[in-house]
Amino acid sequence: MNIENYPKLTVIMRGYSYEQAMLIIKLLSRYEGKVGVEVTTNNPDHLKVIADGNKQYGDKVNIGVGTVTTVKQAQEAIAAGAKFMLGPQAFSEEIYQLAQQNDVITVPGAMTPTEIQTEINKGADIVKVFPAITVGPSFFKQISGPMPGLRFMAVGGIDIKNSQLFISAGADYLGIGSSFFNKQDLENMDEQALDKSIQEFLITVSK
Structure with a gap:
């Protein structure tokens, strides 16, 4: 995957059923790659979701793990x-090698400037600052001075109310978990309401 095609928004699907995950992927496929899908490994059927999602919608939405x-x-x-x-933490050299061999974008977790630079030196394409809510939006503004040109993703505690604050402060990407969709809408498989949530997030981060 080309880093230039990496979406600004990523939906983190943790605890979704197979049916819920496939519905979200279908809805996101309408938005021409503007929102990516992260299927976490602690979903028991995450490999099936990734495989089936790519088979049905892989040309219209970027799906990762x-x-x-x-x-x-x-x-x-x-x-x-x-x-x-x-990942929530640093990646091993073996994981980086595997990703590079297969043109897979790497987004390891880090929090301090030293951790961030260490992962960049090892080959990270983007560094996931996690949990972002702990350091706050100002962290991204402060770190961009001594560490210009790096790609940062804010993950952890991001919602529609603070998403623009993180983008404005210097986060290049956002990873959003349970706050992306209303829990009841997801349980009801309410396509219209779920699609509305996607549109609202896209409008908010484009301001």
């Missing part, structure tokens, strides 16, 4: 068609 902590998880997700991978 999240909560990658082992080489095996990375290998399995890449085999299923994951175009990017995120």
